[in-house]
Amino acid sequence: MIGLVIVSHSPRLAEAAVELALQMVHGSVPAIRVAAGVGGGFGTDAAAVAAAIDEVGGPDGVLVITDLGSAVLSAGLALELTESSTEVIVSGGPFVEGITAGLVLAATGAPLAEVAREVSSALDAKVAQLEPLPGPALPASAAGPDPHSADEVLINPEGLHARPAAMFVQAVGGFDAVVDVTNLTTGTGPVTAKSLIGLLSLGAKQGHRIRLDGQGPDAATAVGALRSLLADGFGEGTPARG
Structure with a gap:
């Protein structure tokens, strides 16, 4: 798995964002380090960022997620101070949404470039919710031979919110x-x-019908796993009937 380094001016902000993201991950968690604050106060320290990168650095690389603009400067300087030869990408994605999306996908073993793209687009869902019409959909995978498809109705009360969506990502990540x-x-x-x-x-939302279309050697198994999650309501139950 890739490693993640969270750079923030505030240790409490960074720790809270990481704690929130960890609620979405079940099973193995990528190595993650927080480099936040200076001398017990607000600020960022390039040397601390470099040390964090060296701690989590490995053959799969490291993704750095920052809060404010000057944190990006510290992260850039840190790249000159690291002792590790691991590949590092400094993301320009949003802080809270990016940490959550990045940690969930990284936990599936996704490569560095793929996780970096996910983090960069982490505001898309929020923007789409605020617009009168849905924004452009993320690009779907190219159609392949022998697709496996299914239509299912969402039964859990809150629909496909963050926790069920994270379960989808983790379920699919285990299959080819x-x-x-x-x-x-x-x-x-x-x-x-x-x-x-x-x-x-x-x-x-609850009651919406969604379609699953799978391609690849494990497509039937992957679609079946997702259908099981849907049938179980993601473990969230259904409203009591009066």
Whole structure:
């Protein structure tokens, strides 16, 4: 797995953002370090960032996520101070949303470049929710031979919110398959099931019908795993009937 380094002016802000993101991950967690504050106060320290990169650096690389603009400057300087030869990408994605999306995808073993792209687009779902019309869907995977498809209705009370979306990403990450998800009720999508942000952009609520389209050697198994999550309501139950 890749490593993640969180650079913030505030230790409390960084720790809270990481704590929130960890609620979305079940199972193995990527190595993650916080480099925040200076001398017990606010600020960023390039040497601390470099040390954090060296701690989590490995063959899969390190993604650095920052809060304010000067944190980016510290991260850039840190690249000149690191002793590790690991590949490092400093993301320009949003802080809280980026940490959550990046940690969820990194936990599946996704490569550095793919996680960096996910973090960079981490505001897309929020922007789509605020616009009168859905924004452009994230690009779906190219159609392949022998697709495996299914239509299911969301039964859990809150629909496809952050926690179920994270479960989708983690379930698909264990298979040699690509699964696209479309909200048939709203006509939104398709998006890849490996993208937390893409799934949230579907705006899928209880009662909405969604379509799963899978390609790849494990497509049938992957689609089956997602259907099981849907049938179980992601463990969240359904409203009591009066």
